[in-house]
Amino acid sequence: MSCTKSMLLLFILMLVAACADKPDTTGDQPIADTGKVYSWKLTTAWPANFPVLQEAPEIFAEKVRIMSNGRLDIRVYAAGELVPAYEVFDAVSLGAIEMGHGASYYWAGKVPAAQFFSTVPFGMTHTSAQAWINYGGGLALWRELYAPFKLVPFPMGTTGIQMGGWFNKRIDSVADIQGLRMRMPGLGGKVLKQAGGNPVLIAGGELYTALERGTIDATEWVGPFHDQRLGLNRAADYYYYPGWHEPSTTLELIINKDKWDSLPADLQTIVEMAVAAISYWSMIVMEHHNMQALQELQQRKNVQILPYPEDVLVKLKQMTRLALEEEANKDTDFKRVYESYENFRTNHQPWRDISERAMMNTE
């Protein structure tokens, strides 16, 4: 038999093909690992180094990289590094960037109903909200509403239960919130306005100065941990609870639909599991950090931690119902999601009463 260069080349090519195609030794695994590397970007609505909220997508990306042996390599960008905070939705929708992390109420202008997937005033706290999202039809609605934008949303992370905010004067009754200049965005701001307050929009970075100089009378931010980091306890003395306007806000990961569909099933599972693990982490870590920060705040001589007066909460709750009904009348999707949310909450209440509440009453 004679051997020519072309025969050798053909042989080599066959061998290379055989190598590339070498049979899988791992049994009945459902997915062929093609070895393809997906180099993705994730852009967030949070400032660089913003604790927990920006950490969440960063830890998520790191864990996904390790779990996928580098096959899904996600680089995380803070707000403004690639796109501004409030353009995350559009950037991922257009596919310019594969993934985004933020909160669904940021897109209330585009999808008013999306607010229910983050938080609404006097809404559900974390576990019940997640039960609604995962088992009460919430996620299906969320995905349906984001489908026209080519986005697949996932609940990923939480701020924990928030605080009512910092005030430079005592709030003793509804009279004290008349004309109150308070930083409060979104539905909460709308409710405050209907209760007689004067909601103001101010970015996080300017809150301390605005409160300290008296440009505003009050501000909400997140909870003890984040509020203390921002130094709000040095700008005002009265710290009110509960955070009626944001009872444990759910954060969101959004993925461009075409990009998501392009991932092999094993990488999709890695993403899904990392999303759930990071959610769990953020719930636990916020509980710990807030507990610790509250202890520190309790040591500070100037800080008075006070409950909102009963009549203020009653008024705000009445106004919340009005505000939500007004939105529902303007937008059929809002109405649909509101009904699903309220229906779940009503069904959940009896269990909440005899489980968490009843245990709490024994403490």
Next chain:
Amino acid sequence: MSCTKSMLLLFILMLVAACADKPDTTGDQPIADTGKVYSWKLTTAWPANFPVLQEAPEIFAEKVRIMSNGRLDIRVYAAGELVPAYEVFDAVSLGAIEMGHGASYYWAGKVPAAQFFSTVPFGMTHTSAQAWINYGGGLALWRELYAPFKLVPFPMGTTGIQMGGWFNKRIDSVADIQGLRMRMPGLGGKVLKQAGGNPVLIAGGELYTALERGTIDATEWVGPFHDQRLGLNRAADYYYYPGWHEPSTTLELIINKDKWDSLPADLQTIVEMAVAAISYWSMIVMEHHNMQALQELQQRKNVQILPYPEDVLVKLKQMTRLALEEEANKDTDFKRVYESYENFRTNHQPWRDISERAMMNTE
């Protein structure tokens, strides 16, 4: 140039070696995927098909298999298929089986202090317990106590907040629990005894018959979802809350230390992330299933859902403190863990009061 068979063979071998050794294209991945397949076993303390509790390790194994592309292939066995429920700890400790799933209070005979990592009467509910485990020193203690047994424990899953149990008569005061024959294992049983009751040990499979025939007067099991599945609502009419003896029990995954150390870092990360994801899933799914089952139970004409009378709870709580202190005096590890747990709970209470409790009070 002449071409011989041996030259060709040499060339093929070189090519095969080159293929096998082909440079990694995935950049700065930290771990070399050797392709080695780890075929592991996981044995549980739960009956086959036991919802949620047995599902948890099964979903865990399935997700790990997919994420690792079959490199970590875990086969799950229910109690009794390989080893009995109460021998999971020993089987994994000896390395006969790589992983186990159960609850740490099952090993109270070996490690009395381990009970705190599952649940103790009048203890913390889920989120605060997890904050203690993950950030309050709980996990470090857990791992230290299991180290002599060559076991690495992870919190994986929860039963949710439990119910107080099913009774064939009304409980109107402490007098009604005198001599009460109630199935209640562990510390709860000890507390019941000190309060005048008569705790009985009966396996889950025999509960329905024992209660229905009057062999016992009462039994606790899990919560509405599991209790209804077991048919307890057909054996007794009075369903009491709260589950003072098990306020949201944490389940555990144990891994043989040598086996765990033998895993490459990427597979360890896959396990850790799956553990957290499954924990989150179980918390949410239990909340949903219990809510739904409670609604069904509320429709049943015979079932009366009642709170334990205040004096009974006060008495049981007093006896709990006595029982825990008695255990602490017998075992220094128990004392150490008890102090860590109580210290965290005390520090957590102020945050709990102004977050979850304060929000709940607005409902």
